[in-house]
Every structure is written in C-alpha cells, then in structure tokens.
Amino acid sequence: MKRSVEDIELGLFVEALKQRHGYDFSGYAEASFRRRVQGLCIHFRTDNISQLTEQLLHDRIAIGDVVSQLSVPVSEFFRDPPSFATLRRAVFPVLASYPHINIWQAGCARGEEVYSLAILLTEAGLYDRCRIYATDISGHALAAAREGVYPDRELRQSASSYFEAGGSGTLSDYFHARYGHIKLDDDLKRNVTFAEHNLALDGVFCEAQLVLCRNVLIYFKPPLQRRALDLFHASLVRGGFLCLGNKESLSRHDIGDHFALVDRQGPLYRRVLDTDA
C-alpha cells in the first residue's frame, strides 16, 4: 500500500510543478522521473514526496533547484567517442558546404557536449561559420555551461575520449587547469548562445543544419518524444542531420516520412521531405 501512496504523491507533485511554476513533467518517463523525485526528497531532506510538494508550494525550496535536479544532470566530454567520429566523418563535410551553419544542441546540461563539439568544429575549420544554440530546461545547468568550469577528476578519460573521437590536437590546448578544476577557453563559446528551452512546451526558434539531442529522449514517454521529434523536424533544413544518444533510436516511432537512418553509430538521422506529410 505504501507503493500506491507514493504514486498519488508523485502525481500531486507533478501537478504542483505545473500549476505553481508552469513546468509540465507529466510527459516524462516514469521510472527515471520517480527516481529523481526520490532523489529530491533525499536532497531536501523530506520524509516523503508530499512534504516536498508542500515546501515547493510554499516557496521554501527554489524551483530552479528542483528543475535542475529533475533534468539531465550528467554529461561527459566526448561521451561515446565513436558518435563524434561519425559526426566528423558523415556530417562535417556536408556542413562545410554551407556559408553559415546553425547547430542546435537540445538538452545541453552543463555544457560538456557543446564544448566537445566546439573543439571538433574548430579543428575542422568550421567553427567560424557556426552559430551553436545550446538549450536546456534548467537555468542552473545553463549558468554552469556558460561558465565552462569543470572538476578535473575525469580529465584523463576526457583526453582519451577526445583522441578517440578524432581530436587532432591536445585537449589541454583548450583549457586552463587550476585548483582541481579546468576552465574551457572563452574562445570556444564565442559562437555559442546558451538559452532556456523546454522541449515539452516551447517551439521552433531556428533553422538548423544539425540538431543534437543526446540522452534526453530516454527521459520522455513516447508522446513527448514525438513532440520533440516533430520540433526537430520543423527546425531542420532539408537534408539536415539529427543525432541522438548512442542507445537511443527512432525505430519505435512512425518516422519514415520524417527521418531516414544514416548511421547506427551515433545514431545519425537525416531529415527527409520538404513539407510535413
């Protein structure tokens, strides 16, 4: 019976988030969302989800903190290096044919992926032509991404991933190390715009040659995944690319009219058709 009380509490918490603060988490996949809310209870030291809801409604906990913990918290530099290698091999040559390149990274979290992409674009001689939109639901995550400071404990893994992704220089060329942290060169973000964007609620804001949304859709139930995919389709130029997280796939969706698989390593899809079918 304790189990079903928690179900009710979870529903009420989602309702409170929506009605009080306008964030709609009802479309999120249940198992991972439940786990994160349980984590919120531990973080804010509440005995149960009802107490969390009460504190949220009466402004004793900050919505920014709640949202940042409910959204994608973790990323790594050059996570899944073969995917970046696929981008370099299959996408960069096509990007090179455009005088101006728009890239949308949806769900950029704390920015490791944006900076990874910026580094590879720089080495490919494409960065100057790029405008990268790095968006996330969490203002806290964006603030961290803008700052570009990270703990140095994963540095060895990052350097190795950079190399495996096809980095042609040395990773340390791109950051300064100090007091257990690394700070990415400000130069790497000169063409990056960090902005809040909620895939559950917001719309199209740019026309892009490449959209990256990696390990975000796994947190959504299929209808919300569909909404996001429609958004990506509407945001991409004809022949534009969509890159997902390496264990994600569009195969469960009816996307034959919208996207064609280019490479399972990525995985990488290409937008097809001029108009919505």
Place this chain on the structure above:
Amino acid sequence: MREGASLVVVGASAGGVLALRSLLSGLRADLAASLVIVLHIRESGVDSLIGLLNQSSRIPVREALHGAPIETGVAYVAPGNYHLLIEREGCFALSVDDKVCHARPSIDVLFASAADAWRGPLVGVVLTGSNEDGARGLAEIRARGGRAWVQSPAEAEAPQMPEAAVRVAGADAVLPLADIARNINQAFPP
C-alpha cells in the same frame, strides 16, 4: 507484460563474467522468468559478454534496449555507461544519471527500480564483486517481499559485494552458483 510474470535481477562486478557464464549455463531452457543482469564492465565489453554468455546459456541473452518489453525466458544485459531501470508496463528504461557506487550501470539502481515497478514474483541475486553496489537495492527488494539469493563469499572471486549484501540486506539464502541456478529453476518452472 503478462500479469504476475516473474523477474530475477542479477548484479555482479569483479569476477562476474565467469560467474554469470556459470550461472546461466545452469538455467533450464524453458525457464518461466525473465533475467536482467547488471555487470560492472567496460562499455566496450558488453557485446562480447553477450556473445560469450550465449555460447553456454540455454536461454537467449540479449542487450536490454530502451523501451523494449521484458520477455519471459530471456536474459538481458544492461548496456554500458547507462543505468537500467524497469517500467511498470514491463519494459526497460535507460538513464544517464550520476554513477552510484562509482558505477553506471549500477546494481542498486536496477534493483530499486525493480522493487518499485515489478508486480509479479521478484528475486534479487548478488554475485562476486569488490564494491558494495547492490546491497541497498537488495534490501529494497526484500522490503517489497521479494527474495534475495547471494553467492557464497567463500566461492566468489571477490567476496566484498556478497558480504555487503548480506550485511546490509540479509538474504534468504547464501549459496554457491550451482545452487542459485537450481533455486531459480525450481522457483520458475514452465
């Protein structure tokens, strides 16, 4: 998911490849349960692990795919560098949340998720390993009425994980692998 379908969740770390091979080779071909495995292993090692296990297992071994239904009589292995969770609907879900016990996939995460989501008979199995991942998850399985079988620390290549499991969660049985396999067969006949 069939109402009341049975689930065995298994966690292993150091020494786990051989332990899993041994465990799976002892399972009956017509096992009426699903087996879901988290092994702490390099991301690049998952494919070859699945290949190796399929050589000696009488039930098919596959990678757990996000959104895929959990089928009876099949063993699944968590992909590398993702946490594996179970949805109420009886399918898998992946997550890239923080590591737990320095691990992703984490055994605690799978076990806790199974305890939360699974309605039918549930068994947690902890095998060899040199950290404490799985101990708290096993406690949650027991709290929800599931059973806990732990590999005998004396037999385990690395005893710390089974020892931690027994210390934190307790167990319904502490057994060598062959007996754990026998228990699974007897618990879930066709």
